[in-house]
Amino acid sequence: MGATSRVTLADVARAAGVDVSLVSRVLRGHDVKVLDETRQRIVDQARELGYRPNAIARSLRSSKAGAFGLVIPNFSNPVYAQIIAGAESAAARNGSVMMTTSGEGWDRAEWYAALDSGRVDGLLVAGGSPVELRNLRVPYLLVNRSEPGIDRFVVLDDEKAAGEAVRHLLELGHRDLAFVGGPEDADTARRRWAGFEAAVAAQPGATAVQLPGDYTAAGGRAAVADAVRRGLRVTGVVAGNLPSGIGVLEGLRDVGVPVPHEASVVAIHDAEIAEYVLPRLTTVRMPLRELGARGIELLTTLAPDEPVAEVVADPIGLVLRDSTGPVA
Amino acid sequence: MGATSRVTLADVARAAGVDVSLVSRVLRGHDVKVLDETRQRIVDQARELGYRPNAIARSLRSSKAGAFGLVIPNFSNPVYAQIIAGAESAAARNGSVMMTTSGEGWDRAEWYAALDSGRVDGLLVAGGSPVELRNLRVPYLLVNRSEPGIDRFVVLDDEKAAGEAVRHLLELGHRDLAFVGGPEDADTARRRWAGFEAAVAAQPGATAVQLPGDYTAAGGRAAVADAVRRGLRVTGVVAGNLPSGIGVLEGLRDVGVPVPHEASVVAIHDAEIAEYVLPRLTTVRMPLRELGARGIELLTTLAPDEPVAEVVADPIGLVLRDSTGPVA
DNA sequence: CTGAAAGCGCTTACAG
DNA sequence: CTGAAAGCGCTTACAG
Numbered sequence: 001m002g003a004t005s006r007v008t009l010a011d012v013a014r015a016a017g018v019d020v021s022l023v024s025r026v027l028r029g030h031d032v033k034v035l036d037e038t039r040q041r042i043v044d045q046a047r048e049l050g051y052r053p054n055a056i057a058r059s060l061r062s063s064k065a066g067a068f069g070l071v072i073p074n075f076s077n078p079v080y081a082q083i084i085a086g087a088e089s090a091a092a093r094n095g096s097v098m099m100t101t102s103g104e105g106w107d108r109a110e111w112y113a114a115l116d117s118g119r120v121d122g123l124l125v126a127g128g129s130p131v132e133l134r135n136l137r138v139p140y141l142l143v144n145r146s147e148p149g150i151d152r153f154v155v156l157d158d159e160k161a162a163g164e165a166v167r168h169l170l171e172l173g174h175r176d177l178a179f180v181g182g183p184e185d186a187d188t189a190r191r192r193w194a195g196f197e198a199a200v201a202a203q204p205g206a207t208a209v210q211l212p213g214d215y216t217a218a219g220g221r222a223a224v225a226d227a228v229r230r231g232l233r234v235t236g237v238v239a240g241n242l243p244s245g246i247g248v249l250e251g252l253r254d255v256g257v258p259v260p261h262e263a264s265v266v267a268i269h270d271a272e273i274a275e276y277v278l279p280r281l282t283t284v285r286m287p288l289r290e291l292g293a294r295g296i297e298l299l300t301t302l303a304p305d306e307p308v309a310e311v312v313a314d315p316i317g318l319v320l321r322d323s324t325g326p327v328a
Numbered sequence: 329m330g331a332t333s334r335v336t337l338a339d340v341a342r343a344a345g346v347d348v349s350l351v352s353r354v355l356r357g358h359d360v361k362v363l364d365e366t367r368q369r370i371v372d373q374a375r376e377l378g379y380r381p382n383a384i385a386r387s388l389r390s391s392k393a394g395a396f397g398l399v400i401p402n403f404s405n406p407v408y409a410q411i412i413a414g415a416e417s418a419a420a421r422n423g424s425v426m427m428t429t430s431g432e433g434w435d436r437a438e439w440y441a442a443l444d445s446g447r448v449d450g451l452l453v454a455g456g457s458p459v460e461l462r463n464l465r466v467p468y469l470l471v472n473r474s475e476p477g478i479d480r481f482v483v484l485d486d487e488k489a490a491g492e493a494v495r496h497l498l499e500l501g502h503r504d505l506a507f508v509g510g511p512e513d514a515d516t517a518r519r520r521w522a523g524f525e526a527a528v529a530a531q532p533g534a535t536a537v538q539l540p541g542d543y544t545a546a547g548g549r550a551a552v553a554d555a556v557r558r559g560l561r562v563t564g565v566v567a568g569n570l571p572s573g574i575g576v577l578e579g580l581r582d583v584g585v586p587v588p589h590e591a592s593v594v595a596i597h598d599a600e601i602a603e604y605v606l607p608r609l610t611t612v613r614m615p616l617r618e619l620g621a622r623g624i625e626l627l628t629t630l631a632p633d634e635p636v637a638e639v640v641a642d643p644i645g646l647v648l649r650d651s652t653g654p655v656a
Numbered sequence: 657c658t659g660a661a662a663g664c665g666c667t668t669a670c671a672g
Numbered sequence: 673c674t675g676a677a678a679g680c681g682c683t684t685a686c687a688g
Contacts (some may be wrong), residue, residue: 006446006465008664009665018675019675019676020666020667020675021667021668021675022674024665024666024668025667025674033673033674034674035673035674038673050463052441053445053665053666054388054445054664054665054666055442055445055446056387056388056393056446056665056666057388057446057664057666057680058666059384059666059680060382060384060388060664060665060680060681060682061666061668061679063680065384066442067447069427074409074413075409075412075428076406076409076410076599076600078404080403081404084430084432085403085430089432089433090433091433092431092432092434092439093433097434097439097442097443098429099427099428099429100403101416101425101428102413102416103416103420104412104413105416105417105418105419105420105421106416106420111420111425114383114394114425115425116380117380117381117382117384118383118385118681119384119395119425119447135378137334137380217603272404273601275545276545276574276601276605277604277605277606278605278606334681336681336682337681337683348681349659349660349682349684350659352682352684353658353683356683361657362657363657363658366657382680382681382682384681384682385664385681385682385683386681386682386683387664388663388664388665388680388681388682389663389664389681389682389684390664390683391664446665
């Protein structure tokens with residue numbers, strides 16, 4: 001482990017017989033004009049001693065953390081995994097590490113204070129309470145959500161995605177369509193409903209109804225099962241997200257409606273789990289990686305208080321599996 | 329955003345008409361004996377100015393990062409979500425933030441250097457190449473794996489878990505048992521096989537066979553399907569992990585063996601996805617949260633180079649669902 | 657009870 | 673081409 005007293009710039013300088021400032025310049029690979037021999041001595045000694053720059057000291061001096069934070073509500077949603085992957089790649093290109101956290105076990109306020117303390121150059125916020133954001137010093141950006149009164153966010157083109165789902169169902173001949181929504185405070189669900197409704201309205205004779213959901217499998221299951229039991233006529237269902245879609249599959253089974261023979265189901269968002277359910281779930285793939293990457297790019301290029309309201313629209317596309325088919 | 333020039337201790341000190349050192353002591357809530365009136369003035373001014381301590385400066389001064397890192401191979405495996413959750417809670421209790429990262433997009437060596445630079449007080453390593461670990465300055469601990477030549481790790485009681493799975497199948501009357509293994513380099517798979525074999529051996533007349541897997545659904549599917557096609561007689565299958573188990577379900581369907589009527593399947597590890605497949609998958613729940621939490625505890629209590637080889641054994645337990653039943 | 661000083665490990669003008 | 677100085681924002685002995 002060799003956690004024995006870290007080697008500092010001063011150690012290298014002493015060993016090489018030069019000043020620390022010269023070591024710093026040489027090792028950082030700056031504009032330095034040094035004798036080849038001196039440079040060699042410095043580089044050799046640095047390697048010999050196993051010198052590693054101290055990021056903390058560098059940060060303090062330069063007021064640059066070399067790190068970005070990503071706040072998510074929890075790690076068990078595959079949607080976040082994709083956002084994280086995109087953000088990590090973009091951060092790497094920037095030479096910054098990505099540090100993702102969900103603040104489980106912390107008091108919200110304390111936790112935000114701990115994050116907002118110079119440790120990161122910017123914060124991507126994909127979850128957590130928006131109230132605390134206002135007081136943040138560090139530049140932040142909402143990803144995959146917008147919030148009234150917050151003028152910095154990147155979202156996906158939820159309307160387009162819902163529209164794709166509807167058009168797929170319409171092409172298969174479905175006319176009685178239902179949308180399983182999300183929780184009250186999810187702006188994504190509102191936009192998806194808007195896209196759903198608009199796409200249905202474009203088809204004469206087609207009807208749109210919204211079923212109350214909460215973005216969970218249990219919610220989706222109950223929503224469709226209840227609706228069918230109450231006599232709702234529906235052959236095409238668009239689920240607001242993946243868990244809902246899986247729930248819808250179960251709900252339809254509960255009430256004896258075979259999928260895709262008597263009803264088709266499409267969910268917004270794609271992830272591996274869609275392959276594992278039965279029938280394999282048709283989805284609309286969303287550019288989540290691209291969203292995460294774009295978030296980091298904006299954080300690195302925008303002024304800290306520059307407003308931004310961006311929509312990442314591509315690539316969005318239907319992933320055809322077994323839960324959709326022609327109308328019976 | 330107010331990203332305008334951060335407020336420092338010096339600003340508060342000036343406003344309160346005292347020295348920075350006093351402000352530091354008061355705000356840190358140390359042993360300080362101060363006039364109530366002075367303390368009040370300091371506290372008021374700090375709030376008034378919106379002072380937030382700079383974690384970087386504090387770190388540099390105290391050589392304590394107040395953060396722990398967790399390295400995982402990727403975020404899309406639900407097993408890691410549970411480890412992360414446990415680690416975050418434990419870190420919070422310690423007043424430290426947890427920063428999780430997978431290094432996607434980085435060159436391994438560069439990335440380890442970026443992590444090993446004073447940013448964290450310790451590193452929990454649940455993935456990534458072990459070779460780089462040797463050169464690390466920061467104290468680290470392997471979680472959920474062991475590695476030859478590395479004497480710091482916490483693992484789960486994989487043998488016990490496999491044993492539980494086997495005993496469940498034996499109780500149901502199954503005697504021809506198969507284990508779907510993991511990749512060559514997964515020590516967890518070796519331990520699970522050992523536990524499987526020992527438990528089967530304890531039952532006279534029972535037979536154990538190992539099928540080659542790779543911890544993926546595709547691997548599990550191919551393994552059982554091939555085995556059955558080749559004429560292997562098996563009614564009880566233990567899958568080395570969750571994806572394998574889901575694959576086994578599909579493989580059995582491929583070759584027309586109904587589950588649980590003609591074969592039972594149990595997977596090691598439990599997560600929400602087990603509820604979503606058909607039939608719902610019986611699993612052995614592993615203490616992953618506890619593992620993550622224990623990792624952080626050890627990192628905070630152990631000397632940096634103190635060896636540790638710990639097994640987190642509880643709670644391990646069967647989660648009975650629909651993929652197991654009495655022998656036909 | 658409070659202040660002045662030193663120093664954590666760097667980087668960046670500024671001299672020479 | 674190289675060195676000496678200042679300073680990033682803190683904390684912690686040490687004085688008084």
